[in-house]
Amino acid sequence: MKSFLTFLFHVFFMSFEEIAIFLNGRHSKGKIVEIGVGFNFKVALKLKELGRDIIVVDWNLEAIEKAKELGLKAYVDNIFTPNLILYRDASVIYSIRPTPEIIKPILELGKRVKVPVYIVPFSLDTMPKSLKLENYKGIPIYFWAPYQKDI
Numbered sequence: 001m002k003s004f005l006t007f008l009f010h011v012f013f014m015s016f017e018e019i020a021i022f023l024n025g026r027h028s029k030g031k032i033v034e035i036g037v038g039f040n041f042k043v044a045l046k047l048k049e050l051g052r053d054i055i056v057v058d059w060n061l062e063a064i065e066k067a068k069e070l071g072l073k074a075y076v077d078n079i080f081t082p083n084l085i086l087y088r089d090a091s092v093i094y095s096i097r098p099t100p101e102i103i104k105p106i107l108e109l110g111k112r113v114k115v116p117v118y119i120v121p122f123s124l125d126t127m128p129k130s131l132k133l134e135n136y137k138g139i140p141i142y143f144w145a146p147y148q149k150d151i
Contacts (some may be wrong), residue, residue, distance in 0.1 A: 019136075020042075036079070068070065098119060106119065
């Protein structure tokens with residue numbers, strides 16, 4: 001019961017800085033792309049603070065304008081028909097609490113551009129079986145890498 005409560009605590013009150021530290025440690029070089037940033041810029045801002053080349057992507061123009069106001073490189077894109085130029089030279093793609101309908105397109109994009117994908121789910125969302133689960137300081141992080149089986 002204690003581990004389930006710990007899981008729920010981290011899902012709802014997770015340290016976004018910890019996710020940035022995790023990603024930075026796993027992929028210390030190259031461009032990082034956050035898909036579906038919305039208005040939660042904490043991970044991207046921490047990655048920028050760590051000196052990383054970070055871009056954020058969302059379909060919502062207001063979210064992108066706010067990201068730019070905060071000094072982030074930000075672009076409008078539709079994950080269902082992604083502009084592959086935005087993801088060129090990326091070393092990793094990640095998404096924090098994506099809506100369920102965009103999880104598969106995020107994974108398909110990772111496969112197309114041949115870069116690892118990390119997803120931190122919202123609440124108890126069901127994740128595709130092709131993703132591997134890693135528990136990082138109590139934060140559930142699912143990932144796929146190009147060397148894994150097809151998605």
